[in-house]
Amino acid sequence: MCDVIRHRGPDGEGIYIAPGIGLGMRRLAVIDLATGDQPVANETGTVQVVFNGEIYNYRELRARLLAKGHRFRGHSDSEVIPHLYDEYGLGFLAQLNGMFAIALWDGMQRRLLLARDRVGIKPLFYSQHRGSLYFASEVKSLLAAGGSAREIDPLGLDQLLTFEYTATPTTLFKDVRKLAPGTWLTWHDGTVQQGTYWSLPDAATPTLQGPVPEIAERLRTTLTEAVRRQLVSDVPLGAFLSGGIDSSILVSAMSEVSQTPPLTFSVGFGDASYNELRFARVVADHCGTRHHEEVLTPDYLSVLPEGIA
Numbered sequence: 569m570c571d572v573i574r575h576r577g578p579d580g581e582g583i584y585i586a587p588g589i590g591l592g593m594r595r596l597a598v599i600d601l602a603t604g605d606q607p608v609a610n611e612t613g614t615v616q617v618v619f620n621g622e623i624y625n626y627r628e629l630r631a632r633l634l635a636k637g638h639r640f641r642g643h644s645d646s647e648v649i650p651h652l653y654d655e656y657g658l659g660f661l662a663q664l665n666g667m668f669a670i671a672l673w674d675g676m677q678r679r680l681l682l683a684r685d686r687v688g689i690k691p692l693f694y695s696q697h698r699g700s701l702y703f704a705s706e707v708k709s710l711l712a713a714g715g716s717a718r719e720i721d722p723l724g725l726d727q728l729l730t731f732e733y734t735a736t737p738t739t740l741f742k743d744v745r746k747l748a749p750g751t752w753l754t755w756h757d758g759t760v761q762q763g764t765y766w767s768l769p770d771a772a773t774p775t776l777q778g779p780v781p782e783i784a785e786r787l788r789t790t791l792t793e794a795v796r797r798q799l800v801s802d803v804p805l806g807a808f809l810s811g812g813i814d815s816s817i818l819v820s821a822m823s824e825v826s827q828t829p830p831l832t833f834s835v836g837f838g839d840a841s842y843n844e845l846r847f848a849r850v851v852a853d854h855c856g857t858r859h860h861e862e863v864l865t866p867d868y869l870s871v872l873p874e875g876i877a
Contacts, residue, residue: 582606617650694710835861
């Protein structure tokens with residue numbers, strides 16, 4: 569399962585196996601390069617965690633846990649997860665500010681917990697097959713483990729051809745599901761339970777009130793602080809810049825809070841109707857980034873077999 573998603577994490581591999589559970593992960597090292605390997609555990613080893621993503625408020629959480637007597641072996645964001653679970657149980661999820669897919673094994677209760685970030689930035693697929701629960705960041709890991717009967721779901725195929733994606737929880741396979749954003753799933757003795765820890769506010773409840781200039785400044789401050797949090801890293805970070813509104817705003821915020829000109833990357837295509845490089849250049853020049861461009865002219869038929877493998 570880990571081998572087929574090596575491209576997601578070229579920097580290392582971690583595995584935990586015990587009666588009734590197997591956890592595996594491929595690591596892309598961003599924070600705590602020396603001691604940030606996974607799985608991570610609590611002090612007694614009864615809680616084991618693998619996790620994909622980043623916890624942006626991990627420093628505040630770590631300081632709070634240290635004050636409560638918890639002990640850490642490193643300085644990674646992942647290590648706060650088992651300790652938070654020890655302290656708050658399922659309630660720990662609501663305290664996380666980040667993007668994540670989490671698999672947590674509680675050895676004392678013999679319970680597996682899966683959880684996904686609030687808006688589903690990080691993927692998490694699962695299947696129930698032949699009395700077991702399989703989970704992974706990509707469906708191909710489930711297939712590698714024999715965790716699916718591989719029967720095509722006509723609804724998923726229809727969604728893909730109509731919308732160019734499959735809507736949660738549907739996938740292309742009948743027995744494979746996506747865990748919904750902002751939700752958790754537990755598996756205990758063959759029984760699955762699911763719940764929601766976060767959902768969008770009620771649209772009928774106004775969340776922004778006051779003069780427009782004041783709201784605009786609050787929005788700017790919130791966005792800038794979010795970008796500042798997400799620039800915490802032990803390796804160089806950059807941004808994919810398309811020249812559109814969203815990526816341009818993020819790059820502008822990066823250039824404002826970063827100590828050095830940020831790295832930006834843009835991809836262009838031989839077909840002019842898909843090529844946005846000229847817009848990205850305007851933003852990169854305006855923000856003074858260290859800009860890199862790549863023009864792709866793929867032979868789609870030649871890469872099709874690899875794309876669907």
